[in-house]
Amino acid sequence: xxxxxxxxxxxxxxxxxxxxxxxxxxxxxxxxxxxxxxxxxxxxxxxxxxxxxxxxxxxxxxxxxxxxxxxxxxxxxxxxxxxxxxxxxxxxxxxxxxxxxxxxxxxxxxxxxxxxxxxxxxxx
Numbered sequence: 001x002x003x004x005x006x007x008x009x010x011x012x013x014x015x016x017x018x019x020x021x022x023x024x025x026x027x028x029x030x031x032x033x034x035x036x037x038x039x040x041x042x043x044x045x046x047x048x049x050x051x052x053x054x055x056x057x058x059x060x061x062x063x064x065x066x067x068x069x070x071x072x073x074x075x076x077x078x079x080x081x082x083x084x085x086x087x088x089x090x091x092x093x094x095x096x097x098x099x100x101x102x103x104x105x106x107x108x109x110x111x112x113x114x115x116x117x118x119x120x121x122x123x124x
Contacts, residue, residue, distance in 0.1 A: 004039055004041040004042075004043075006039065006040055006042040006043075007037050007038065007039055008040045008042075008054070008060075009035070009036060009037040009038075010034065010035065010036045010057060011035050012033045012034075012101075013033065013034040013036065013061055014031050015032055015033075015034065016069060017029060017030065017032060017069050017070075017072075017079075018030075018071070018072040018073075019032060019071075019072075019073055019074075019079060019102065021075065026072075030102065031103070032068065032076070032079070032101065032102050032113075033100070033113075034064055034068070034098065034100055035098070036087070036096065036097070036098050036099075037096070037097040037098075038055060038060075038091065038093040038095070038096050038097075039093060039094060040054055040055045042054055055091055055093070063086065063087070063090055064086075067083060076100050076102055076114050077114055080098055080114045080116050081116065083098060084096050084118040084122075085118065085122065088118060089123065094119060094120055095119045097116070097117045098116055098118075099114070099116075100114055101113040
């Protein structure tokens with residue numbers, strides 16, 4: 001993709017999944033919230049008004065939702081890492097910023113989560 005300051009983002013994509021290392025967390029699905037940002041040059045899509053000329057954010061949301069819903073990771077860190085690498089593999093983007101919120105995980109805090117940035121170099 002062209003070097004650009006344009007971004008496509010998803011905010012608070014809610015997904016129910018098995019996540020956590022406590023015994024009870026292995027038995028119930030919990031809702032986690034994804035924020036995802038990727039660079040996309042939107043100029044050609046704006047000219048042609050065609051989804052084929054941009055990143056299809058519906059496809060992105062389905063990919064992440066399906067992956068997370070099928071996962072059973074113990075750590076949010078693992079879910080974030082694997083999801084970021086999946087996005088980099090499936091879409092022609094140079095980097096991804098991803099945040100996962102696990103609301104209610106700490107009683108005195110509204111949110112607990114992780115925020116990461118990965119690049120194509122992280123694909124190995």
